[in-house]
Amino acid sequence: MLSEASNGEALLRRAETRRRWSLAMPALIVIALFSILPLAVMVVYSFLTPGTYGNVVWQFSLDGWFSVVFERDLFDDTLGLADAHLSILGRSALLALATTGLTMLFGLPTAWFIATRPVATRAYWMFLITVPFWTNLLVRTIAIQEVIRADGTINRLLLGLGVIDAPIQMMFTNGAVLLGMTYVYLPLMVLPVYAAIEKFDFRLAEAAYDLHASRFYCLRRVIFPLIRPGIVAGSILVFIPALGAYVTPRLMGGGRAMMWGNLIDLQFGQGRNWPLGAALSVSLTLLVMIALVLSVRRFAGGGRSDV
Amino acid sequence: MLEIKSLSKTFGAGVAAYHALRSVDVTVAEGEFFTLLGPSGCGKTTLLRLIAGFEQPTGGQLVLDGQDIAAIPPSRRPVNTVFQSYALFPHMTVAQNVAFGLEARGTAPGDVARRVDEMLQLVQMDHLRDRKSAALSGGQQQRVALARALAPRPRILLLDEPLSALDLKLRKEMQAELKRLQREMGLTFIFVTHDQDEALTMSDRIAVMEGGRLQQVATPRDLYDHPANRFVAGFIGETNFLPGRAAEGQLRLDGFAPVALAEAKAVNGAVTVMIRPEHIIVGREAPDCVQTSGQIDELVFFGTDTHVKLTLPGGASLTARAQNSLHSATDLNPGQTVPLSLPYDALRILPDEAAHAV
Amino acid sequence: MSKRKFSVRHVPGAAPIAIVTFVALYAPVLILIANAFNAGPVIGRWEGFSGRWFVAAIGNDAFRNAALNSLIVAALAALISTSLATMAALAITRGRRLRGEGGIFVVLNQPLLVPEIVLAIALMIVLAQIKQATGYHGLGYLIVAHSTFCIPFAFMPIRARLEGMDLTLETAAMDLYAGRFYTFRRVTLPLLAPGILAGFMLAFVVSLDNVVVSSFVKSPGQETLPTYLMGELRRNLSSEIYAISALLLFASVTVVAASWLITRRKP
Known part of the structure; x- marks a missing residue:
C-alpha cells in the first residue's frame, strides 16, 4: 500500500516532466536546426580551403584563421589585406565603444528625466522611446542619413543661409557611422536604465541629503551604485549589436568606413574567401559572447540583478 | 463519513526527506x-x-463514504x-x-x-x-x-x-x-x-x-x-506548569504536601501539573485547595481582569488572573506576599513526555 | 523662500538633455516623412504638398509584391514563433523547477546572442544546400528563418505574463471539477492571452522590419519590403523611396501602438 502510493506519485511526476519537455521541444528543435546548426557549419567552414569562385573546398586549412590577423606574401610581393582587416576590426571596436559612450551621455539623463515624471505620464514618455526601438532600423538609418548627406537637410539649410558655398562632406566617415549607430541604438540604452531608476527608492536619496551629502556625493555614493545594473545592461544591449552592425555602417560608412559585419559580408561576396569570412564570423560571435558573459558576471556581483 | 487512516506524506527522499504528515488517523x-x-x-x-x-x-487511506478516494x-x-x-x-x-x-x-x-x-x-x-x-x-x-x-x-x-x-x-x-x-x-x-x-x-x-x-x-x-x-495545554489558552510526582493515587507538587487525586491513580513517577491562571484564587485561603503563598512581581491590568505574576516560595513562577470587580484586586501591590489557593479539581496531570519536557 | 522647491529628483541638466534627445530622435523621422509628401521627385526641392509618391509606390507591382511577401512572412513567422514560444514558456515557468531549465532558457535566447550578419550568412550557407537539394525556392525559407529569430521576442512577454500568474488559480479550477484541458481553455489561456497577443505583435514587427537575414536568405528575384527598399537605395534617393520608408514606418508604429495599448490594459 505504502510503496504503491509513492510509486504512483513518482510516475505522475515523471509523466509531468516528460510532458513539459515535450512542450519545450518544438522551439528547441527549430532553434537548434536554424540557428545553432548553421553556426556550427560556420565553425567548420572556417577550417576549410576557399574555392575559386567562392564557397569552400573540403580540405582542412588554418589559412582562414591565419589571415584574420596576418598578411601573407603569395606568389609575388603584393601586400596582404591584414592591415586593412586589423584597422577595420579596430575601428569596429572603437566605434562600438564610442556608440556606447554617446548613448550613455544622452540616454542616462533622458532615462532620469522620464523616471522622475509623475507616474501617470511616465508611460507616455516611455512610449516615445519604445516606438523608435521597434520601428524599422533601415528606415531610421535612412532618416539620419537624410540629415547629414551631401544634399541633405543640414547642407541645404547652410547653403540656403549662405553660411557655406559648397556642401560639407559628412557621409562615409567614422563620424557618420558613429552618429548613425548612436541614433539607432539610443533606445536600447534608455530602456534598462529607466527600469533601474524607476525602481530606485528616492527616500534613500533623502536619507543621504539628511546625512549632509552634497548632490554630487549622493549621486556618486547612493544613486549610481544602485542603478548601475541598469547601466551595465544598457551598455551590453548597445555594445553587442553595435559591434556586429551591418546595415547602419553600410549606409553611413559605405566602403570607406567599413565595420566588422561589412568585412564578413565582403569575404562571402567579392572577396570570395569563405573560410576567412567564417573565421571572422566565429571570432565576432565569440567576442560578443565573451563580452556578454563578462558583463553578466560583473553585474551579478553589482547587487540587484533584476534588469 | 471521512475516515483518514494512517495517512502520511513525505516530501523529498533520503536525508532531505521532510515528513509533513506522520500516520494521521481521524474520522x-x-x-x-x-x-x-x-x-x-x-x-x-x-x-x-x-x-x-x-x-x-505517501501512505495510508482516505475513505469518503466508504470509498478510498486517495487515487x-x-x-x-x-x-x-x-x-x-x-x-x-x-x-x-x-x-x-x-x-x-x-x-x-x-x-x-x-x-x-x-x-x-x-x-x-x-x-x-x-x-x-x-x-x-x-x-x-x-x-x-x-x-x-x-x-x-x-x-x-x-x-x-x-x-x-x-x-x-x-x-x-x-x-x-x-x-x-x-x-x-x-x-x-x-x-x-x-x-x-x-x-x-x-x-x-x-x-x-x-x-x-x-x-x-x-x-x-x-x-x-x-x-x-x-x-x-x-503541547496542547500550552498552545490553547494560557497555562501554568508545575513539576510534581504521582504515586498510588497521590499527587505531590514539588514543595507541597501530597494530595489524593483521582487522576493520579493512572500515573506513576514524574509528572507535569497544569493549572489555568483563572482557576487560581489570589488573596485568600479556600477549601479543597493546595495552600501556598506568593510574592507579587508584576500586575498587568487587562480590563475585565488583572494578570498577577507571582513567585512561589520554591522559586517557581506562576501567573494568576484576578477578576476586577468594583472592590477587589485594588488592594494588590507589587512586592506584597499574598496567600494562594490552587483548587484540587483545577489541577491536571499531564504525562511527562520527553518530547515536550525539553 | 527659494524660487524652486528642493527636490531629490531634480538633477540639473537632465531635462534639457532629455528634450534634446527626444527632438533628435524624432526630427530626422519627421523630416523624412515631410519629404515623402513633396510633389516633386527631387528631395529638397519642394514643389508643393502631395501624396502622389505614396500612390505611385502602391501602384508599383514590385512594391506590392514585396509588401505581400513581407506580410505573409511576418504573419506566418509570428504565428509559428508565438505558438512555439507559448509552449516553451508553459514548460519552463510552471510548477517545480525542471532539471535543465537554465539550458532551455539559454537555447531559447540563443538567436539574440549571435550577431545578425553572422546568423544571416550562416543560414544562407545551410539553406543554399537545401535549395539545391530540393529545388524549392519559395517563401518557406524566409518564414522558417524569421520564425527562428522571432522566438526569443515572442517568448519575453509570454513568460512575463506567466510568471505574474497565480498558480493557485489552476489548482482552484481543478478543485472545481475542471480537467487539464478545460482548465487550460477556461483559465490559463484567457489569462495568458494578452501576453500571447503582445508576443505575436512583437514577433510580427521584428519580422516585418528585418533586412539583414532576409537579404541573405531570400531566393533571387524574391523581395520583402525592407530588402526592396535596400535595393532601391542603390539608385538615387527620391521622394518615392521616402514614401516607401514612411509606409514601412507607419506599419510598424501601428503594430507597436496596438501592442502597447493591449499590454497596458489590466486583466
Missing part, C-alpha cells in the same frame, strides 16, 4: 465543523491538500476548497466564477443559472454579480470564494485559513456568518487555522496538530479543560 462526522489547528508547519495545510487531492499521500484526481473529488488567497479567476465576473464548477461538470445551463442565483443570494453578493472579481474588496472576494466552492454541492467544504487576510472586525463578522451557513446547510466543514480563538469559537471538534502528528482531537471545551499533553 470526521457528517455535518461537523471540524477544525485543524496548529502552528505553521504543523502539517494542517498538507492534510487539507491531501483531502482536496492536490497532493498524493481520485481533485477534478473528480466531491470536495471543494476555499483558498487562503481566494484564487478567484480575475478574468471572470462574480457570477462566472460561481458558475465555473457547475459548468466544468457539464451541468445544464438552466440549472447552473438557478444555482448561481441561489448561491449569490446566500452570501449576499447578488448586487455585484456582474462585477469583475479583481474589483472586489477582501470581504466580498471571501464571499464569492465561498459561493463558488459551495455551488457544486460538495460533500465536504475545505477552508484553508480563509479569514486570515481580513481585518479583525470583518473576521469576527465572517466567523459568525460561516458558522451560521454551516449550521443552516448541515454541511461538513474542514477548517484550517492557526488562530486558537477562531478555532474555539467556531468548531464542533478541533484537531490540534504539531510536527505532522495529531496531538489531540476533542471538542473546544474538552481541549481547554483536559488537554492531552503539554
Whole structure:
C-alpha cells in the first residue's frame, strides 16, 4: 500500500516532466536546426580551403584563421589585406565603444528625466522611446542619413543661409557611422536604465541629503551604485549589436568606413574567401559572447540583478 | 463519513526527506465543523491538500463514504476548497466564477443559472454579480470564494485559513456568518487555522496538530479543560506548569504536601501539573485547595481582569488572573506576599513526555 | 523662500538633455516623412504638398509584391514563433523547477546572442544546400528563418505574463471539477492571452522590419519590403523611396501602438 502510493506519485511526476519537455521541444528543435546548426557549419567552414569562385573546398586549412590577423606574401610581393582587416576590426571596436559612450551621455539623463515624471505620464514618455526601438532600423538609418548627406537637410539649410558655398562632406566617415549607430541604438540604452531608476527608492536619496551629502556625493555614493545594473545592461544591449552592425555602417560608412559585419559580408561576396569570412564570423560571435558573459558576471556581483 | 487512516506524506527522499504528515488517523462526522489547528508547519495545510487531492499521500487511506478516494484526481473529488488567497479567476465576473464548477461538470445551463442565483443570494453578493472579481474588496472576494466552492454541492467544504487576510472586525463578522451557513446547510466543514480563538469559537471538534502528528482531537471545551499533553495545554489558552510526582493515587507538587487525586491513580513517577491562571484564587485561603503563598512581581491590568505574576516560595513562577470587580484586586501591590489557593479539581496531570519536557 | 522647491529628483541638466534627445530622435523621422509628401521627385526641392509618391509606390507591382511577401512572412513567422514560444514558456515557468531549465532558457535566447550578419550568412550557407537539394525556392525559407529569430521576442512577454500568474488559480479550477484541458481553455489561456497577443505583435514587427537575414536568405528575384527598399537605395534617393520608408514606418508604429495599448490594459 505504502510503496504503491509513492510509486504512483513518482510516475505522475515523471509523466509531468516528460510532458513539459515535450512542450519545450518544438522551439528547441527549430532553434537548434536554424540557428545553432548553421553556426556550427560556420565553425567548420572556417577550417576549410576557399574555392575559386567562392564557397569552400573540403580540405582542412588554418589559412582562414591565419589571415584574420596576418598578411601573407603569395606568389609575388603584393601586400596582404591584414592591415586593412586589423584597422577595420579596430575601428569596429572603437566605434562600438564610442556608440556606447554617446548613448550613455544622452540616454542616462533622458532615462532620469522620464523616471522622475509623475507616474501617470511616465508611460507616455516611455512610449516615445519604445516606438523608435521597434520601428524599422533601415528606415531610421535612412532618416539620419537624410540629415547629414551631401544634399541633405543640414547642407541645404547652410547653403540656403549662405553660411557655406559648397556642401560639407559628412557621409562615409567614422563620424557618420558613429552618429548613425548612436541614433539607432539610443533606445536600447534608455530602456534598462529607466527600469533601474524607476525602481530606485528616492527616500534613500533623502536619507543621504539628511546625512549632509552634497548632490554630487549622493549621486556618486547612493544613486549610481544602485542603478548601475541598469547601466551595465544598457551598455551590453548597445555594445553587442553595435559591434556586429551591418546595415547602419553600410549606409553611413559605405566602403570607406567599413565595420566588422561589412568585412564578413565582403569575404562571402567579392572577396570570395569563405573560410576567412567564417573565421571572422566565429571570432565576432565569440567576442560578443565573451563580452556578454563578462558583463553578466560583473553585474551579478553589482547587487540587484533584476534588469 | 471521512475516515483518514494512517495517512502520511513525505516530501523529498533520503536525508532531505521532510515528513509533513506522520500516520494521521481521524474520522470526521457528517455535518461537523471540524477544525485543524496548529502552528505553521504543523502539517494542517498538507492534510487539507491531501483531502482536496492536490497532493498524493505517501501512505495510508482516505475513505469518503466508504470509498478510498486517495487515487481520485481533485477534478473528480466531491470536495471543494476555499483558498487562503481566494484564487478567484480575475478574468471572470462574480457570477462566472460561481458558475465555473457547475459548468466544468457539464451541468445544464438552466440549472447552473438557478444555482448561481441561489448561491449569490446566500452570501449576499447578488448586487455585484456582474462585477469583475479583481474589483472586489477582501470581504466580498471571501464571499464569492465561498459561493463558488459551495455551488457544486460538495460533500465536504475545505477552508484553508480563509479569514486570515481580513481585518479583525470583518473576521469576527465572517466567523459568525460561516458558522451560521454551516449550521443552516448541515454541511461538513474542514477548517484550517492557526488562530486558537477562531478555532474555539467556531468548531464542533478541533484537531490540534504539531510536527505532522495529531496531538489531540476533542471538542473546544474538552481541549481547554483536559488537554492531552503539554503541547496542547500550552498552545490553547494560557497555562501554568508545575513539576510534581504521582504515586498510588497521590499527587505531590514539588514543595507541597501530597494530595489524593483521582487522576493520579493512572500515573506513576514524574509528572507535569497544569493549572489555568483563572482557576487560581489570589488573596485568600479556600477549601479543597493546595495552600501556598506568593510574592507579587508584576500586575498587568487587562480590563475585565488583572494578570498577577507571582513567585512561589520554591522559586517557581506562576501567573494568576484576578477578576476586577468594583472592590477587589485594588488592594494588590507589587512586592506584597499574598496567600494562594490552587483548587484540587483545577489541577491536571499531564504525562511527562520527553518530547515536550525539553 | 527659494524660487524652486528642493527636490531629490531634480538633477540639473537632465531635462534639457532629455528634450534634446527626444527632438533628435524624432526630427530626422519627421523630416523624412515631410519629404515623402513633396510633389516633386527631387528631395529638397519642394514643389508643393502631395501624396502622389505614396500612390505611385502602391501602384508599383514590385512594391506590392514585396509588401505581400513581407506580410505573409511576418504573419506566418509570428504565428509559428508565438505558438512555439507559448509552449516553451508553459514548460519552463510552471510548477517545480525542471532539471535543465537554465539550458532551455539559454537555447531559447540563443538567436539574440549571435550577431545578425553572422546568423544571416550562416543560414544562407545551410539553406543554399537545401535549395539545391530540393529545388524549392519559395517563401518557406524566409518564414522558417524569421520564425527562428522571432522566438526569443515572442517568448519575453509570454513568460512575463506567466510568471505574474497565480498558480493557485489552476489548482482552484481543478478543485472545481475542471480537467487539464478545460482548465487550460477556461483559465490559463484567457489569462495568458494578452501576453500571447503582445508576443505575436512583437514577433510580427521584428519580422516585418528585418533586412539583414532576409537579404541573405531570400531566393533571387524574391523581395520583402525592407530588402526592396535596400535595393532601391542603390539608385538615387527620391521622394518615392521616402514614401516607401514612411509606409514601412507607419506599419510598424501601428503594430507597436496596438501592442502597447493591449499590454497596458489590466486583466
